[in-house]
Amino acid sequence: MGSEVQQEQQLAAPVAASAAEHPSWSDYNQRWFDIWHDGLQKGQQFDKGAPSPQLMQLLSSGQLQVQGRRALVPGCGRGYDVVAFAAAGAALSVGLDICTDAIAAANQQRDEQLTGHPDGAKVSAATELAVADFFSYCHSSGQLFDVGYDYTFLCALHPDMRTSWAAGWARLLQPGGELLTMVYPVDSSRDANTGPPWPVTPELYKQLLPPAGFELVSLEPIPAGLSHEGRQGREWLGRWRRQ
Numbered sequence: 255m256g257s258e259v260q261q262e263q264q265l266a267a268p269v270a271a272s273a274a275e276h277p278s279w280s281d282y283n284q285r286w287f288d289i290w291h292d293g294l295q296k297g298q299q300f301d302k303g304a305p306s307p308q309l310m311q312l313l314s315s316g317q318l319q320v321q322g323r324r325a326l327v328p329g330c331g332r333g334y335d336v337v338a339f340a341a342a343g344a345a346l347s348v349g350l351d352i353c354t355d356a357i358a359a360a361n362q363q364r365d366e367q368l369t370g371h372p373d374g375a376k377v378s379a380a381t382e383l384a385v386a387d388f389f390s391y392c393h394s395s396g397q398l399f400d401v402g403y404d405y406t407f408l409c410a411l412h413p414d415m416r417t418s419w420a421a422g423w424a425r426l427l428q429p430g431g432e433l434l435t436m437v438y439p440v441d442s443s444r445d446a447n448t449g450p451p452w453p454v455t456p457e458l459y460k461q462l463l464p465p466a467g468f469e470l471v472s473l474e475p476i477p478a479g480l481s482h483e484g485r486q487g488r489e490w491l492g493r494w495r496r497q
């Protein structure tokens with residue numbers, strides 16, 4: 255099996271981040287529609303078939319408290335992490351994906367993930383899976399979110415979208431709310447101008463989030479045992495407070 259970097263490089267035809275070649279956002283997004291329309295299976299490409307081990311550790315240890323809170327997971331794909339938030343007691347856990355086929359897969363995955371769960375019906379009711387574009391989304395209630403979870407989302411976006419990404423988080427989280435950023439892939443051997451996934455650095459998040467209204471709480475490498483297989487040593491966890 256090739257390395258995960260190779261696998262993820264195959265997830266879409268890479269594009270160069272040059273002004274001359276930069277596609278419009280809708281052209282860029284077409285790659286995601288194609289990937290999901292072509293029937294991305296569990297465990298293929300970026301889909302790891304399970305919630306993030308780091309997220310599960312934060313939730314089970316109480317280092318991240320979500321009881322009664324409202325969580326948002328954009329670019330949720332099959333939505334493993336969305337269900338994890340609801341299973342940990344979130345009052346509402348919303349997963350967004352721009353692709354209808356991704357959300358169809360997430361609905362199916364939610365049912366599978368909750369089969370045999372003692373509170374399956376309650377957890378299921380606390381999740382919302384929506385076809386929506388993060389950049390224009392707001393919840394139907396008009397309420398903001400307490401917790402945001404960004405994993406393999408920033409690296410999925412064209413670099414030209416990054417300032418809007420930070421502004422989007424600021425728009426969707428309430429003051430005092432927490433944003434968790436799983437910083438991936440941190441890999442200096444990769445061409446920074448090619449993606450997705452677009453390589454990122456902890457410094458990039460420090461450039462993007464404070465000007466948008468976030469205060470840094472912590473930013474640390476993730477221990478190898480808390481990364482998905484193939485991602486060890488290339489992930490950091492950032493925790494930020496919305497001011």
Ligand SMILES: C[S@@+](CC[C@H](N)C(=O)[O-])C[C@H]1O[C@@H](n2cnc3c(N)ncnc32)[C@H](O)[C@@H]1O
Nearest residue numbers: 286300301329330331351352353387388406410
């Ligand atoms: C790299 S995948 C990660 C999926 C999921 N987080 C996971 O780890 O399996 C990125 C996802 O973001 C979705 N996406 C891309 N742009 C988006 C946008 N503007 N709004 C919502 N979802 C988007 C894609 O359809 C894709 O499912």
